[in-house]
Structure formats: structure tokens, C-alpha cells
Amino acid sequence: MKSVGLSIDIIQFTCDLKSTYSDISKVIRLKNQKQNDTKLVKLEFIKPNQRDEILSRGKIMVDSLTYVVEEYLAPARVLICSKCCGIGHFRKQCQQNDETCKVCGLSCVDLASHQCSQQLKCIHCGGNHSSNELKCPVVKEFRAQLTKRLLSIPSTDSHFRPQLSDFPVLNSAQYPTIVNNKNWYNRNNNDEQTLTKLNDIIVSISKLNDKIEDLSLKTDKCEESITQQNRMVKETEKQIFLVSNNMKEFNANIKQLEIIFKRHENCLNNVIYPILTDVIKFVVEHNQINGRPRDADLGYRLERLRNQLKNGLEGKNCL
Template identity: 35%
Template sequence: MIIDSPTIPSHDGLSSNVSFDGFQQNHWPDTFDDVNYTFPSFPSIPPQLSLLVKNVDLRLDFNEFSQEIKTRYPQVTNVIRLKNKFNNDVKLVKLEVSSSTLREELLIKRQITVGYIVYDIDEYLVPANILICSKCMGLGQFMKQCTKVKSTCRTCGECADDLKLYICSKIEKCIHCGQNHNSNFPPMPMPQFLPTNSNNTMLTKLDDLLGKITEVNNHLSNLELKYNHFEQFMIEKKESDLLVKENLNLLSKQSVEFKKDLVRHSVLIERHKNLFMKLIVPMFEDLFGLIASQNQDKKGNILDPDLKLKLERYLIQMKKIKEGKYSIN
């Protein structure tokens, strides 16, 4: 025998801790009066019992993420990654919980830990669908209930007796908000509002982040200034090194020239020395000897004793010059 699925309780039933126990099959007996029963299907979890997990990374292993949540919290029946209007995954994950007690506990904590990462939790708010009249584009009624005489063009928002004969300007304008879209624009899901404390915390974190960014910017500006000074120093150093190198090359050339001059002067000095030692000194010795011989009479007596002393002194000096012992003070 097949029994119907348990009836989904109303929103007021959330106040009871066991209001949704009927969603779990293990709370139902297998037999009634010796008759076996089976469940053809299980009812969906009402959105009032759902929770929203925020900032779940798109790159993580979602199957492992879901399994860990279900292992830690058996009352979580489904873990669903939400999608945007382009059918792309977003960082919001919906948890369908079969126990209002667990739901309240998680909402009090406002956090859930999965894989050593703490995620924020908030209530799941059901997206609201708005009924739009296809005749007058009014809200909250069907076309059969519309009391308007004229029809409204969904594109330009102008009224006409017969839209089939009306020529539209093709300029989109919503009659509700005045924006450039059709008046029967599909309603967007209601936003998930964050608590005031979370907003304040987020704003504080953003302010801190902006402060840190400003500090980093100032630090980078100081680094840029120091780098410019260092770069200028390196340019000046390079120019100075080139100048020093040129001066060293010039000194090297001058040193070579000085060495050549030194060799040339050494040769000249050696020549003059040879000339003096081999020509002039012997010539003076012969001259002094001749003068000394003329300073005697026929008997060999000295005519001028002072001249003799001078000649002897000159000869001694000549001898010292030959031996290299004489110096002129």
C-alpha cells in the first residue's frame, strides 16, 4: 500500500521543535495493521527551514563540502549551490534543514565550520514573484480581472484601444519605474539582507582595508621617491666613474710619457757623466799638473805656496769625484 507524503506545515509551525519530523522517513512505521507501506516520494523542505551559507568558494570540491555538512548535521537533507539569472554558480549555498531546532541553533551562532573554514549563515528569503496583468501591465491581477478599457503596450508603455492596430515606437519604458525595459519585466529575486551588525562589521573591515591600502600607497610613494634618489645617485656615480676612468687613462698615458722622458734623461745624464768623467776630469787633472809644474823654479822650489795648496785641494776633489764620494752642498 502507498501512502501520501506528509502535509507541509505552515509557517506558524516553525515555533515547534518537532513540527517537521514528518519529513524524515525513519519517523514513520513500515507497517500499519500488518500492512506494508511505502513512500512514493518525499516532500520538499519548505523555504522557512532553509539557511543560506555565504562566501563559499567556487573552486572547492562541492561534493566533499556537502558530505561534510550532512555528516556533521544529519538534519541537513539537501545542500544546493545557488545560481544567478545567467545560470552561473554563485558563492551562496542553500541548506535545507528538516529540524527547526538545528535551524535556530545555527541562526543564533550565525556561523558554520566546514573543512576548518568558518562561513557566515543567514536566513534564506524566498524570491517573490509579482503577478502582472497582461492587458494594463498593472500589478496583482489577471487580465480577466482587469477593469481598464484601454490596453497598455508592454514595450513603450502607451495606452491604445487595440494593440494589434497600434504602432509601437519600440522605445522601451516601464510604466512602473520609468526605466528602459518592458513593463512586464520579470521580477528579480528579493535580496538577502544582512543584519545591521554584519553591515557595521563589513563597513569597519572596509574602512580598515582602505586605511591599509592608503598606508601601502604611502609606503610605495616613499619607496618610489627613494628609488628615484637612488637612480639619480647611480647616474651620477656612473658619470663620476666615467670621469675617473678618463682621468686614469690620462694618468696612464702621462705615466708612459714620463717613463719615456725619464729614460731619455737617464741616457743624457749617463752621457754627461761619461763626458765629465772621461774628458773633463782628466783634462783638469792635466791642467792642474801643468800649473803645478809652472809654480816651481829651476831648482824645484815652490814659487807660490797658496797656489800649490789650492791645486792639491782641487786634485783631491777630482779624485773624490771619480770615486763617487764627493757631494756639493
């Protein structure tokens, strides 16, 4: 399956797939060379019928979304012996007594005591590379033939189970025959060139997929950053809205206080101050005996008190 978004929950995605396609046994999200998740998902089936039907349509629908599907072909792995650098067997299966230097291609009893010339020479094709290099044309040809053989074997099961008898071990006597047989090499030269080009194309596509995957990860991070910034902007707008409401409430309280202050000011100017003036006048008039004041300072203190109140109402210094 292609273009399965990285934000999709693979567990829920698996449940949706299995609820629609009962023959699906496993749903696996593939990873790239850096072990990062990709947008490719591999489906494994219990029976081939449903798989073949989906492949014939070339697409699959999950949760109202359509995804393009292609058959998954795992690349064949080529075994290269670490003892003799031969193809098709492990070190434990090697029948050669001496060890072969993968750099210069010379055989020796013990590689630890071998003095290598450090001149690269492949024992398979004689090329300027190490003998265990997977880019060797002979190794590529072997892998191509192995892949063709794997694809040509009919199987009624959805899982291919290779048998060891299908891939005989190449011993040291057989392998030089393959290398030195010029007719065999020339006969397969055109096929080898074609397979080499196809292999290079596959490698280029793989690198391109890695770059696209990296770009997708960067895009996801950028989208996440933008989402976080939008969340912060919304939070800031919310705080501004709250401050604005508080300011409105504060202004309303100020207006209310101004009204109360105005009332008190009117009360002082129109009620208390006139009453105090009349009281002072009355006290001054009754503070006299035979035309002389009983208390000479009383009138002065009362007049001073009245002036202080007047200055206070007018906003002047009360002292």
C-alpha cells in the first residue's frame, strides 16, 4: 500500500483493514534505511485469493479512502562466504581449507599472518574491488538468476518457503568454472547490462524515496510547529480578550465611582457647606455678651474651619 500517512494510527488502521478484508493476517509499516517510518505498508494474507483480487484491482479502500497497491517482492539475499569469498554458502558450510583475502584475492593458511598488498582484485571478475562487494557483476548475475528462480517457482501458499535443495552450495571447484567460462559470460553479458541498469534504477528510486521520506518528515515537523504556533496565537487572543473584558469592567467601576464622587461633592457643596456657614453665623451671633465676644478665638476657629472646607471642595490646599 502506498501513501499511507504517517499520522495514521497503524493499530486502528489494522483493525479497519481486518474488518473489511478477513484474510489479512499482518499489517506492517515499512521503514527506510534510517529506520524511520515510511508511507508504505505491507499486507500479509492467510490465503492468496483475496490478495490476488486486490492486486488485480490495483487499489484498496479503507475508511472511505482509496490507496494504490502493488505486489511486494523482497529482494533475494546473496550469501558470500567470509572464508573463501565464494557465493552461495556460509563459512560453516565452506569446503575450502585455505582462507581467501577479500582485498587482494590471494589464498593463505591464516589471514592473521597474511601480508596483503592492499591492491583490490576481485576473485570473481578480476575487477578493482573487494571480493565480497555486492556490486560485482558476477554477484549481480547470481542474484538476478536467484531472483528469477524464486519468482518462477509456483506456490499455492501466500508465504514462500525455500528449500535448501533448491540452492546448491557452490564449492571452490565449481566457481572458477563460472568465472573463467568466457562463452557463458558473453552470452549473459546483455542480460547483465540490463540487470545492472535495472539495479541502478532501483537504487536511485530507493534514494529518491529516502529523500522524499526525509522531506515528508520535515513537512510533518513544520506542520506540527505551525499548529503549535496557531495554538499559541489562539491562547494569546484569548488572554487579550480577557484583558479587554477586565478593562471594560474596570472602566465601568471608574464611572460608577465618578458618579458616587459627584453625588458626595454635590452633597458637600449644596448641603453641608451651607449648613456649616449658617451654624458658624449662629454661633458667632450668640457668642457675645453686651456686645463683647465670650470667646475671642471661637469665631476665628470656626471661620478657619469653613475656609478649609471651601478650599477642599475647590481642590485647593486645605491648610
